[in-house]
Amino acid sequence: MTTIRHGLGDGAMIVHRNLLQLRHSPGAIAGAVMFPLAFVVLFGYVFGSAIPVGQGANYREYLMPGLFVMGIVMGVTASMIEVAGDTGLGVMDRLRSMPIARSAVPFGQTGSDLIVATATLVLMAATGLLVGWRAHNGIAATAAAFGLLLLLQYAMSWIAIYLGTLVKNKETAAKLGPLTMPLTMISNVFVPIDGMPAVLRFLAEWNPVSAAVTACRELFGNPGVPTGDATWPLAHPVLATLAWCAFILAVFVPLSIRRFARPY
Amino acid sequence: MEIVTAEGLRRRFGRTQALDGLDLAVPAGTVFGLLGPNGAGKTTAVRALATLTALDGGRATVAGFDVARRPAEVRRRIRLTGQHAALDETLTGRENLYLFGRLFHLGRADARRRATELLERFDLAAAADRPVRTYSGGMRRRLDLISSLIVPPAVLFLDEPTTGLDPRSRNEIWDTIRELVTQGATVLLTTQYLEEADRLAQHIAVVDHGRVIASGSPGELKAALGGRIDVVVRTATDLGTAGGALNAMTGATPEIDRDRLRLSVPFSAQSTTLPGVVRGLETAGVEPVDVAVRLPSLDEVFLTLTGEPGRTPEAVR
Numbered sequence: 001m002t003t004i005r006h007g008l009g010d011g012a013m014i015v016h017r018n019l020l021q022l023r024h025s026p027g028a029i030a031g032a033v034m035f036p037l038a039f040v041v042l043f044g045y046v047f048g049s050a051i052p053v054g055q056g057a058n059y060r061e062y063l064m065p066g067l068f069v070m071g072i073v074m075g076v077t078a079s080m081i082e083v084a085g086d087t088g089l090g091v092m093d094r095l096r097s098m099p100i101a102r103s104a105v106p107f108g109q110t111g112s113d114l115i116v117a118t119a120t121l122v123l124m125a126a127t128g129l130l131v132g133w134r135a136h137n138g139i140a141a142t143a144a145a146f147g148l149l150l151l152l153q154y155a156m157s158w159i160a161i162y163l164g165t166l167v168k169n170k171e172t173a174a175k176l177g178p179l180t181m182p183l184t185m186i187s188n189v190f191v192p193i194d195g196m197p198a199v200l201r202f203l204a205e206w207n208p209v210s211a212a213v214t215a216c217r218e219l220f221g222n223p224g225v226p227t228g229d230a231t232w233p234l235a236h237p238v239l240a241t242l243a244w245c246a247f248i249l250a251v252f253v254p255l256s257i258r259r260f261a262r263p264y
Numbered sequence: 265m266e267i268v269t270a271e272g273l274r275r276r277f278g279r280t281q282a283l284d285g286l287d288l289a290v291p292a293g294t295v296f297g298l299l300g301p302n303g304a305g306k307t308t309a310v311r312a313l314a315t316l317t318a319l320d321g322g323r324a325t326v327a328g329f330d331v332a333r334r335p336a337e338v339r340r341r342i343r344l345t346g347q348h349a350a351l352d353e354t355l356t357g358r359e360n361l362y363l364f365g366r367l368f369h370l371g372r373a374d375a376r377r378r379a380t381e382l383l384e385r386f387d388l389a390a391a392a393d394r395p396v397r398t399y400s401g402g403m404r405r406r407l408d409l410i411s412s413l414i415v416p417p418a419v420l421f422l423d424e425p426t427t428g429l430d431p432r433s434r435n436e437i438w439d440t441i442r443e444l445v446t447q448g449a450t451v452l453l454t455t456q457y458l459e460e461a462d463r464l465a466q467h468i469a470v471v472d473h474g475r476v477i478a479s480g481s482p483g484e485l486k487a488a489l490g491g492r493i494d495v496v497v498r499t500a501t502d503l504g505t506a507g508g509a510l511n512a513m514t515g516a517t518p519e520i521d522r523d524r525l526r527l528s529v530p531f532s533a534q535s536t537t538l539p540g541v542v543r544g545l546e547t548a549g550v551e552p553v554d555v556a557v558r559l560p561s562l563d564e565v566f567l568t569l570t571g572e573p574g575r576t577p578e579a580v581r
């Protein structure tokens with residue numbers, strides 16, 4: 001019993017620590033606020049004027065689910081940089097040498113990521129509402145969509161902390177950031193997949209980002225959900241996204257916990 | 265009673281054999297000095313004992329608990345202050361200590377009180393509410409050290425605790441270490457300075473290429489290694505005369521630094537005394553500006569022990 005209580009307490013302290021750090025970094029907060037706002041406005045209006053998404057659909061309605069997912073993918077880089085910085089400075093080593101629950105650091109880290117991501121998502125949704133995006137399918141489906149987004153965020157966050165402890169250096173982690181670009185670009189975030197050349201199209205169809213975006217479009221009732229004969233992940237986007245999340249968690253939760261619990 | 269033991273520790277990183285059969289036995293309630301040049305394996309050894317680095321071979325225990333098999337028990341009894349300050353740069357000194365206190369399961373009020381207490385005692389009260397990123401190197405080191413003292417440990421590992429500190433901060437850290445030991449803790453510290461090991465430690469192990477090449481009390485080591493006598497003379501011609509006289513007295517060829525008009529010879533207390541040296545120089549007609557006995561530098565220790573000069577950081581790469 002005390003072990004579990006200590007475990008939760010330790011995890012909560014790590015969350016507390018990360019949120020304190022954020023409070024001391026007004027720059028990071030400003031970035032976290034500005035980014036989604038700038039995204040919605042820039043992509044919504046710049047691309048929106050040029051990209052046809054079919055049947056006179058509103059491009060910003062098409063775009064918002066994509067931007068939600070893109071925000072999540074970019075958050076991964078931020079959290080990887082943070083963990084890499086802590087690892088490089090030896091803070092992670094100090095924590096690893098302390099008598100705290102073995103899983104406290106990874107759970108605390110992913111927990112605080114989830115809190116930050118929730119705030120970002122709320123902000124982004126509010127901006128979306130301002131520029132004309134709507135969820136059309138009622139409260140249950142809307143809640144399911146946000147739930148799915150947060151689950152995806154949580155799963156991605158475990159990848160981020162694992163990579164962060166491997167990289168061990170803020171600068172290197174920051175350089176790896178742009179590698180997430182293809183993940184969002186070779187997908188249906190900005191443009192429909194149908195027009196892509198065969199190889200890209202194949203990659204985009206099996207990209208977890210595409211599945212998540214399609215799932216959100218379906219749940220929000222936004223345009224861009226494929227009709228008729230789509231590949232399996234896009235025909236069953238909610239299931240595919242859940243499967244991706246389960247897979248990522250199954251691989252990276254044990255890997256990350258190992259990284260904190262075992263000597264290496 | 266030995267509180268930390270290591271038998272035949274081995275660890276390889278790629279082509280570097282960082283630990284190559286390292287043995288240690290640290291008696292409880294003492295300061296133990298791990299002395300060695302850059303790349304000797306000091307950090308790897310300490311990290312292995314602190315449950316952070318995995319071993320390829322050998323066995324280590326802390327307070328009777330096997331480091332590999334019972335890491336949780338080991339962690340409960342140790343603190344590690346690593347070679348580089350491990351602090352949250354964006355947080356203030358007070359917040360750093362408070363959070364570590366909470367992670368040691370102190371209550372809110374206790375953690376806050378302990379942080380204030382330590383900050384005041386270690387001269388950091390004025391900077392307590394500034395982010396650590398604004399601290400000087402010495403302040404960081406001190407904060408890093410006291411982070412390990414929030415809940416006093418049975419065994420404290422300090423990896424080069426005074427490297428890069430000015431003499432005042434260094435003395436403060438030395439005093440802290442001595443005080444900890446009077447309170448019953450055991451301290452294992454690594455250092456590149458024989459002087460530091462000599463001043464603080466009851467036992468010293470000299471490490472090179474991942475293994476212990478000499479060990480004993482500072483007295484035993486000094487008797488084995490000998491000290492050095494440095495003589496400074498007035499003129500360049502005196503250098504020659506003094507060199508001859510020193511050679512005759514100690515049987516060793518003095519090293520001569522022509523720019524500083526300084527000669528240096530190894531010397532062992534059994535055969536030579538300081539007044540004897542001064543008299544000998546005067547008999548030879550040299551009036552020395554300065555004569556001083558000092559401990560050998562780490563370079564000279566290595567020359568004595570291995571017949572090869574100690575490695576500099578550049579030579580390691």
Ligand SMILES: Nc1ncnc2c1ncn2[C@@H]1O[C@H](COP(=O)(O)OP(=O)(O)OP(=O)(O)O)[C@@H](O)[C@H]1O
Nearest residue numbers: 277280282300301302303304305306307308309347
């Ligand atoms: N993680 C690692 N990966 C690769 N090589 C390593 C690693 N850690 C240590 N080494 C190598 O192992 C050897 C011993 O390193 P260690 O850090 O233990 O030396 P040290 O005695 O602490 O040196 P210093 O005085 O410079 O701190 C060095 O050659 C070092 O380059």
Ligand SMILES: [Mg+2]
Nearest residue numbers: 306307347423
């Ligand atoms: Mg070292």
